[in-house]
Amino acid sequence: EVQLVESGGGLIQPGGSLRLSCTASGFTVSSNYMNWVRQAPGKGLEWVSLIYSDGSVDYADSVKGRFTVSRDTSKNTIYLQMSSLRVEDTAVYYCARGSTSHHHKVLNFWGQGTLVTVSS
Amino acid sequence: DIVMTQSPDSLAVSLGERATINCTSSQSILYSSNNKNYLAWYQQKPGQPPKLLIYWASTRESGVPDRFSGSGSGTDFTLTVSSLQAEDVAVYYCQQYYNILTNFGGGTKVEIK
Numbered sequence: 001e002v003q004l005v006e007s008g009g010g011l012i013q014p015g016g017s018l019r020l021s022c023t024a025s026g027f028t029v030s031s032n033y034m035n036w037v038r039q040a041p042g043k044g045l046e047w048v049s050l051i052y053s054d055g056s057v058d059y060a061d062s063v064k065g066r067f068t069v070s071r072d073t074s075k076n077t078i079y080l081q082m083s084s085l086r087v088e089d090t091a092v093y094y095c096a097r098g099s100t101s102h103h104h105k106v107l108n109f110w111g112q113g114t115l116v117t118v119s120s
Numbered sequence: 121d122i123v124m125t126q127s128p129d130s131l132a133v134s135l136g137e138r139a140t141i142n143c144t145s146s147q148s149i150l151y152s153s154n155n156k157n158y159l160a161w162y163q164q165k166p167g168q169p170p171k172l173l174i175y176w177a178s179t180r181e182s183g184v185p186d187r188f189s190g191s192g193s194g195t196d197f198t199l200t201v202s203s204l205q206a207e208d209v210a211v212y213y214c215q216q217y218y219n220i221l222t223n224f225g226g227g228t229k230v231e232i233k
Contacts, residue, residue: 037170045162045170045213045224058220094169102175105217106160110169 002026002109004095009114012085020080020114022095030073033098035107036080038091038116046091050098050105051078063089085118092116122146122216126225132233139201141228143214148194151218158218161190161199164227165210173212174199206232 008020022034036048049069050058057069068081078095092113098104123146133139149158157177162170172181174190177197187202201208209232214225 044227045164045215047222047224060221096169099172099175102179103158103217105215105222106172106175107162107170107215108172108181110171113169 002097004097004109004111006093006095006111006114009093009116011117011119013120014085014087014118016085016118017081017083018085018116020082020093020095020116021077022079022111023075023077024097025076027097028073029071029076029078032100033104034069034071034078035096035098035105036069037094037096037107037110038089039094039113040088040091043091047105048093049080052104082116085116087118090116090118121221122149122219122223124214124216124223124225126212126214126228128228129226130229130231132231133201133204134233135206136203137233139204139208139230141199141212141214141230143192143197143199143225145195145197145216145218149216149218150194157193157197158216159190159192159197160215160217161188162213162215162224163208163210164213170213201230204230204232 096107161174
């Protein structure tokens, strides 16, 4: 069964750092295109980052230089290292798999999300 | 950047009636070399992650009921629910994946009248 489980969210002060994890089961993250998408409370969806199967990465302009995505193939897990956090980074962060049969940014499977709250 | 604009922000439809959601992109997302529109639609029910409904503007994802259909080309797109069911109450998002940096529309909330 395909499953994505995010963890690592919590309350953090502005300027702080946090690392989110997304552990996959039922498929191999290194063979897929893994995305992070966030949703501020009561708001819409914002794509954050993508790690391609070849290990290359893309970021939204809003997080470039502050967030870093990586993966650990031995743990079948991807990470989102967030630094210099701002109040506006408060959101539920979803891990989502990009389709390998349609397009890598068509997100055909999502985790349940983890909440990050940036507040003093 | 491509801006995705959805309308209306919300709509209330009677059970069994048609719901129509519009999505407009600020520039064409039709790729001429393959004649495909780089647009997807997602459904998000309360307390759940989004679910892929449609990609390439009009291709239904496996398992999605055929009352959901997508249409349009270039810059103007529509998601239609032909006969609204109670379980279709949700927020619907369009997404362009034409650009390297993908982005979503603001969402349309569908409720029962």
